[in-house]
Amino acid sequence: MSSPKMIPRHTKAGIFIHWFNAACWFFLLFSGLALIQNPELNPLGAWYPGAVRAVFGGGANLLVAHWVVALLWLAVWVVYLFWGMNRFVAPFLHSTFTLEPNRDIQWMIKKNLQMTLGYKMMAKLVKPLGYDGHLPPQEYYNAGQKLAAQGIIMGALVLIGTGFIMLFSKYFLTAADTWLVQWSITVHFIAAGVTTALLILHIYMAAISKEERPAFISMFTGTVPAEYAKHHHQLWYEELEEK
Amino acid sequence: MAKQLGMVVDAGLCIDCKGCMAACKVANEVPGDNWRNWIKSGDADWQAKKRGRMVFQPGNCMQCDKPSCVSACPTGATYKSKADGVVVIDRGLCIGCGQCIKACPYGARFRNEKLKVADKCDFCSSRRAVGLEPACVSTCPTKARAFGDLNDPASPAGKLMAQNKDKATQVVNAHSNTDPNIYYLGDAGLKSWPVKAQMPGAFEFWKNLADPAVKVVVGLTGLGVLAMLGKQLMLKNDAPPPEEHGEEGHHE
16 A cells, blocks of 8 residues: 655644643643632532542642643743744634634535534435535645634633632732622633634544544654645645645 | 530620630731631620620631531641641642632631631630640630540530530521531520522632543543554554545546
């Protein structure tokens, strides 16, 4: 079997920031969940905070670990944002925040049906909408990836803002202003919940679904087969062809 | 019965000298305008006996059996100690959100002016660690406050509790009884001052709306992913219609 033609998709810096980000999110999610301990909340049950706190030697240590990793995560991101602003960040934001409603709404409807019911059922179900059974061609990021990126970026900004209020309230808030800390906790939880839902989808699509397997592998190797690019990101592929 | 530290106070003995308040402030290094304990003045009764009468009610954190402050704490930084029933604060875990302060019907909690986190009476844990009674109890010149394990008849407070089983009263709000562990003998004086124990808005919103909503969103996402996994396993040869392979696959 001849090896398929590969085309570059991710830079080394992109691969690094992805996995660094993944490790930090993972840690922050599971340490953050363990910082909630109240019989009326306990998202994973009362055993969970107890078990994690035992590992860290108490809730106070867990809290320190949570914000140390959070600040480290943020510091690396700040460096990445400044260093890669022109090369990676601006193009990423431009492409993930640019949607083409007609094409992308259609893609979202079709892709969701196809992922859960298969191409045949999808074609039948979208017929009344005047759609055919083909997924509209996609750019470097498909519509789902764009929406997920938007949600996670906005969720991250909310998490950072509320996290800062909680961490530094002692230094800039008066006793009368602590309502801001109270709402920060609640909003931090909501933002973490929404981004977690998006991450569940992201992890399934990349690591478990067969169709996107080449994209998953490219997060290690940096390259995807030309065939995959042609079928999954046709507009991007055509753009590359033109160059 | 489990150990429950508490106080039995004879309000009739209190002369409002504020010695307990001063002693507490020194013993616990309570800063500025913050106070861990109080003396509530009742209304003067000028008809009583010859000279008139006024009841003073000494108090501090009641180390309640159903503490609303603990219910309002999202991190478990404040909790009721299993060892002695005292409601304590883990200052390292407290992020200073102040929800416990709002939730306490007695206003027993405050934001420590120096530490900027919640603070309150803990029956002088540092003094108890070296075998001393709480500072307010030691210093009281009329011995209005008795301290100890309420369930141990050998302790000063437990002895009074055993002797006055039916007569000792709690000072509680009529709409939210947190079952406090400070009992009063005889006329406790002012009774109606505790406010209704209420959870702060941000906590109520979290508990009633945000928590179920996030669980539903994450749960539905999980179900969606499971549906995709099911399809992936059932329909092994799910391929797009053949036309898609051509460049002009979109016209039929």
